[in-house]
Amino acid sequence: MEIFQKASVVRLCSHHDKYLIAENDQETVGQDRDGSSRNSRWAVEFVDSSPIHIRLKSCFGKYLTASNMPLLIGMRGKKVLQTLPRRLDSSVEWEPIREGVQVRFMTRYGRYLRANAKLPPWRGHITHDIPHRSVTQDWILWTVDVMVHKPRALLPPPPLETTTSEQCSDNEEDNNSNSDDPGSPSEISLRGPGLESGDSTKGSPLAFEGRKIRYEVVDENGDVDKKIGERTFTFKGSGVEELKKILKVETGVNEDIWICSRNPLNGKLSPLRLHLPPNNAAVHVIVVPQSSKVANELENR
Numbered sequence: 001m002e003i004f005q006k007a008s009v010v011r012l013c014s015h016h017d018k019y020l021i022a023e024n025d026q027e028t029v030g031q032d033r034d035g036s037s038r039n040s041r042w043a044v045e046f047v048d049s050s051p052i053h054i055r056l057k058s059c060f061g062k063y064l065t066a067s068n069m070p071l072l073i074g075m076r077g078k079k080v081l082q083t084l085p086r087r088l089d090s091s092v093e094w095e096p097i098r099e100g101v102q103v104r105f106m107t108r109y110g111r112y113l114r115a116n117a118k119l120p121p122w123r124g125h126i127t128h129d130i131p132h133r134s135v136t137q138d139w140i141l142w143t144v145d146v147m148v149h150k151p152r153a154l155l156p157p158p159p160l161e162t163t164t165s166e167q168c169s170d171n172e173e174d175n176n177s178n179s180d181d182p183g184s185p186s187e188i189s190l191r192g193p194g195l196e197s198g199d200s201t202k203g204s205p206l207a208f209e210g211r212k213i214r215y216e217v218v219d220e221n222g223d224v225d226k227k228i229g230e231r232t233f234t235f236k237g238s239g240v241e242e243l244k245k246i247l248k249v250e251t252g253v254n255e256d257i258w259i260c261s262r263n264p265l266n267g268k269l270s271p272l273r274l275h276l277p278p279n280n281a282a283v284h285v286i287v288v289p290q291s292s293k294v295a296n297e298l299e300n301r
Contacts, residue, residue: 001096004044009148009264011040014115015138022058022082029126038266053093058082059265063092066107066128077127102141112140148264210236212282217251222294240272258288258298271298
């Protein structure tokens with residue numbers, strides 16, 4: 001489904017206006033109205049052997065799994081868990097099927113991911129089942145929120161044509177050429193496709209315009225400073241140390257800083273130490289002053 005082609009992290013909201021969450025026991029899944037926690041975020045993976053199936057990985061690195069364990073004896077619904085099998089099999093594969101603006105998630109065996117109501121005997125559990133009653137038909141419908149988009153693939157630069165300039169006259173060859181071969185070229189011109197050979201300005205390479213840097217600053221307690229907010233500028237360098245110098249000027253921080261990226265699944269900060277992402281991709285960083293409590297945690301890693 002096209003929405004998952006563009007997403008690397010999603011959030012699933014059930015018919016009951018609750019979000020699918022990975023419980024902290026790292027085994028069960030449930031529902032919660034709070035969609036801001038890391039537990040509600042699921043990383044999207046495509047199955048190599050089937051372009052229509054995906055896997056959903058929790059913030060604990062475990063997969064949403066359709067188990068064979070019945071929720072209750074005598075009931076059709078079976079438990080949905082978060083597991084990390086040694087071999088990724090069909091139990092962790094889901095086929096998203098569009099239903100209007102919502103999505104159904106079907107297992108390889110024709111069952112659907114179902115968010116049950118709070119009433120007994122379901123108690124709000126998550127199961128996979130085939131709904132037979134009209135009252136439960138909507139329980140298998142989910143609204144998908146894309147939390148993190150996949151970066152756009154950059155097109156490769158056009159190939160350069162190597163052409164030989166017009167052959168020099170016999171006299172110029174005698175005076176200027178260092179080659180014994182009278183047919184050797186005296187000048188090599190590198191031009192993009194469609195450019196006139198006599199236009200030296202058009203043949204020059206395009207200037208590097210830089211990458212876009214979005215940044216936020218944390219205060220001494222480790223919270224994002226809302227007074228500063230999120231700001232953007234263009235950075236033409238390539239190294240972390242160079243970026244650090246510019247950010248100190250941009251932010252007005254008069255002390256040493258850490259430049260970090262935030263993990264979209266668990267919200268943890270990881271320092272950038274050597275290089276920025278390749279291909280001049282835009283970067284969102286968190287600036288951590290040395291006096292912040294977060295800086296002490298980074299130093300102890």
